Amino acid sequence: xxxxxxxxxxxxxxxxxxxxxxxxxxxxxxxxxxxxxxxxxxxxxxxxxxxxxxxxxxxxxxxxxxxxxxxxxxxxxxxxxxxxxxxxxxxxxxxxxxxxxxxxxxxxxxxxxxxxxxxxxxxxxxxxxxxxxxxxxxxxxxxxxxxxxxxxxxxxxxxxxxxxxxxxxxxxxxxxxxxxxxxxxxxxxxxxxxxxxxxxxxxxxxxxxxxxxxxxxxxxxxxxxxxxxxxxxxxxxxxxxxxxxxxxxxxxxxxxxxxxxxxxxxxxxxxxxxxxxxxxxxxxxxxxxxxxxxxxxxxxxxxxxxxxxxxxxxxxxxxxxxxxxxxxxxxxxxxxxxxxxxxxxxxxxxxxxxxxxxxxxxxxxxxxxxxxxxxxxxxxxxxxxxxxxxxxxxxxxxxxxxxxxxxxx
Numbered sequence: 001x002x003x004x005x006x007x008x009x010x011x012x013x014x015x016x017x018x019x020x021x022x023x024x025x026x027x028x029x030x031x032x033x034x035x036x037x038x039x040x041x042x043x044x045x046x047x048x049x050x051x052x053x054x055x056x057x058x059x060x061x062x063x064x065x066x067x068x069x070x071x072x073x074x075x076x077x078x079x080x081x082x083x084x085x086x087x088x089x090x091x092x093x094x095x096x097x098x099x100x101x102x103x104x105x106x107x108x109x110x111x112x113x114x115x116x117x118x119x120x121x122x123x124x125x126x127x128x129x130x131x132x133x134x135x136x137x138x139x140x141x142x143x144x145x146x147x148x149x150x151x152x153x154x155x156x157x158x159x160x161x162x163x164x165x166x167x168x169x170x171x172x173x174x175x176x177x178x179x180x181x182x183x184x185x186x187x188x189x190x191x192x193x194x195x196x197x198x199x200x201x202x203x204x205x206x207x208x209x210x211x212x213x214x215x216x217x218x219x220x221x222x223x224x225x226x227x228x229x230x231x232x233x234x235x236x237x238x239x240x241x242x243x244x245x246x247x248x249x250x251x252x253x254x255x256x257x258x259x260x261x262x263x264x265x266x267x268x269x270x271x272x273x274x275x276x277x278x279x280x281x282x283x284x285x286x287x288x289x290x291x292x293x294x295x296x297x298x299x300x301x302x303x304x305x306x307x308x309x310x311x312x313x314x315x316x317x318x319x320x321x322x323x324x325x326x327x328x329x330x331x332x333x334x335x336x337x338x339x340x341x342x343x344x345x346x347x348x349x350x351x352x353x354x355x356x357x358x359x360x361x362x363x364x365x366x367x368x369x370x371x372x373x374x375x376x377x378x379x380x381x382x383x384x385x386x387x388x389x390x391x392x393x394x395x396x397x398x399x400x401x402x403x404x405x406x407x408x409x
Contacts, residue, residue: 087152
């Protein structure tokens with residue numbers, strides 16, 4: 001088996017092609033050499049044209065110089081590559097010669113009539129050389145089309161090499177990206193752990209502990225008060241009947257009813273400790289219920305009246321509201337102490353940093369996942385491309401072949 005590194009393959013393969021197609025390459029070199037000789041012959045012929053200048057007037061001489069210099073310039077621009085014979089080089093030469101003939105004809109049409117009679121011998125020489133060049137051009141065309149097609153197909157395999165270099169570079173760069181993302185992820189995780197530790201330490205402060213205790217108490221007392229306000233359904237029905245003009249009750253504060261239904265605890269907290277509006281509302285509601293003006297089911301009506309009576313009798317809601325206001329005052333006092341110590345600012349900063357680093361960690365994990373997918377895709381593509389390429393090369397060199405591609409990590 002022949003094993004060749006990717007970097008050395010082009011040189012190895014070209015040598016093999018030169019050996020395998022030695023006869024064809026030699027014939028092509030001979031054609032190139034003959035075409036080159038003919039092109040040099042045309043340039044020499046242009047010098048012969050200039051030697052006839054003595055018999056020309058100034059206008060004709062100017063045209064003759066233009067004719068000679070332009071054709072020489074066209075020939076000088078033809079790139080004759082005989083050190084490396086390839087299909088592309090042969091086609092480039094063929095097209096260049098074809099272009100030369102076209103340019104000679106165009107230049108001759110414009111310039112030749114001005115000095116044609118004085119350079120008949122030189123014209124015959126030029127026609128003779130161009131006919132020989134034309135034959136060589138036709139031979140080159142025939143050779144390219146009929147003898148060089150297999151060589152061209154073999155040479156075309158070299159066009160696949162850049163893809164291997166690109167895939168290798170993609171794999172190496174992707175691996176570097178993954179490593180950098182992994183490193184940044186590790187640093188981000190460490191930073192998050194430190195921030196969470198700092199957050200826990202701040203939240204362990206006695207002020208935050210007390211704040212949590214009183215907030216829990218506030219939550220429970222609100223539940224107790226809401227449980228005592230079991231008449232809200234009847235109150236909503238009362239509001240609807242009033243809005244529909246089905247009930248007319250004197251001295252009823254409709255705004256108070258709407259606000260109470262929306263947030264009863266807030267409204268009661270704002271009222272004075274005697275809760276006169278609240279008591280008036282209960283009296284009016286109880287009266288409407290006793291008169292059966294809300295059309296509630298009997299058991300529901302009686303239960304609601306009982307709840308209203310309990311409020312008047314045991315006055316527990318007054319004590320609960322007093323406790324609620326006391327808890328709120330305590331919470332505000334603790335929050336003031338927290339603010340004085342700057343704990344809330346530190347807490348907000350840490351929470352904000354945690355949010356930022358959490359988002360960054362999520363982005364990094366997504367980047368790592370994507371780059372890993374890219375990495376596996378590039379590897380799979382490289383493997384398949386190399387297998388296909390090796391099979392094609394084996395058919396050309398008629399030996400088992402392996403292309404060694406070293407990836408640097």
